[in-house]
Amino acid sequence: MTDFKILIADDEPGTIRVLSEILKSVGKIYFTTHGTHVLELAKNILPDIILLDIEMPDMTGFEICEQIRRDAMFTDTPILFVTAQNGIDQESRALTSGAIDFIHKPPHPVLTKARVSNYLALKRQTDELRMLSMQDGLTNIANRRAFDKALSREWQRACRSGHSLSLIMLDIDFFKSYNDRYGHLAGDDCLRAVANCLARHVKRPSDVVARYGGEELAVLLPGCGLEEAYDIAESIRQEVSRLRIAHAGSTLPSTITVSAGIATTVTLCQNTEICWRKPGGLQSGVPCGLTENNLIKRADRALYTAKNSGRNCVRT
Ligand SMILES: Nc1nc2c(ncn2[C@@H]2O[C@H](COP(=O)(O)OP(=O)(O)OP(=O)(O)O)[C@@H](O)[C@H]2O)c(=O)[nH]1
Known part of the structure; x- marks a missing residue:
């Protein structure tokens, strides 16, 4: 298991269970069934990726996504929507609200694992580049x-x-x-x-x-x-x-x-x-x-x- 942190937000415990099973070898799983808890939980654990259900009763996935995107702490954190719905309107709304991709329900084990792993690898590279761009090469203190x-x-x-x-x-x-x-x-x-x-x-x-x-x-x-x-x-x-x-x-x-x-x-x-x-x-x-x-x-x-x-x- 790697040290990646994966945050799953879905009001259906069954979907959380399935996703956790698929992704347990990819990173440590954190979850919530409440849309209103996502941002606070994210601030506490600083996840490397967030998987968001679009349909949540207390807050829509779009609203949560926009809320997360407004926070400078999560500029580089990939957000993937988990949805049973297909349709250009939904997908376009999701992408403009700041999500990077989709996982379709029911999640396919191989595709889901591959997709999440790819975004995590990209996130790691972005983190490393960001760190290098802020560090002095000779002394390793801030530049x-x-x-x-x-x-x-x-x-x-x-x-x-x-x-x-x-x-x-x-x-x-x-x-x-x-x-x-x-x-x-x-x-x-x-x-x-x-x-x-x-x-x-x-x-x-x-x-x-x-x-x-x-x-x-x-x-x-x-x-x-x-x-x-x-x-x-x-x-x-x-x-x-x-x-x-x-x-x-x-x-x-x-x-x-x-x-x-x-x-x-x-x-x-x-x-x-x-x-x-x-x-x-x-x-x-x-x-x-x-x-x-x-x-x-x-x-x-x-x-x-x-x-x-x-x-x-x-x-x-
Ligand atoms: N080795 C090394 N020298 C550096 C580096 N950056 C700056 N310097 C040197 O630091 C020296 C600074 O010299 P000055 O500004 O004249 O100041 P000083 O000799 O320390 O004199 P005072 O500051 O007045 O005590 C220069 O010779 C620069 O070449 C670096 O990354 N490595």
Whole structure:
């Protein structure tokens, strides 16, 4: 048995039994006889494929399909309708509501298994491609594209909820001279080790560690205020020093170090104002309508300050 998850929604327990028997070797079966439960169940189990009865008493399969399609979590999840009806109108309505194909009742064991297996194989490839498109090939942390998406998502969320959002930008000190002295491949190893170190430091599922570009790395911390972000950045800085990667060209301790800059948002007055918290607890209101780019600019500016303050330090 594979680790695929198959969700079957049908108000007839007999059909669920037959489909489960046919597909039990293809993946783990989850089912519901209530149309209104499908979306919630799907959110809990994150199925790889959904088999939907068109005729359900509480909600039609079309309505459920459209509801699932509206949810960004299920953009790539294939939905197949299981139906006893044939007809151009039904099929066309099913396809426009977001289904990818049909299984006709009574389900034929060989055809049903083959059809579901094909869509699952396709889903696996799509998942792998999506993952690769969001991952940095050298360090295996999130790439710039994934970072931009996460920042945009978390910015919206922070504006809605009023929770803080912190961004740490980190840059390896004297990395050019490291490359020049030890070679580009050693530079790549060093970058990987520092990225791993960052990844070990983030704990919450919504935190994102990304390669922002070149030797600049970013840590996005939703729901995290300035003090906590500072502690995390400082702890990363110390941990990188403890890696003891020799760097004879550094004017600091002769090991690899990082500099870090932090910016934090605080939403005030029921989202009417977005405020940047400044060092020393000062707050300055900035008119609403700012974009997430301001957070990056602030963190970058703080990083620049850290570099100008002698490097191997954290600035806000
Ligand atoms: N090995 C390796 N080097 C990279 C990669 N991406 C960027 N770099 C190098 O990172 C170096 C960055 O150098 P600079 O921007 O001059 O900064 P720096 O030498 O670290 O100096 P400061 O940041 O001021 O401490 C350049 O030499 C880039 O070639 C990469 O993927 N692998």
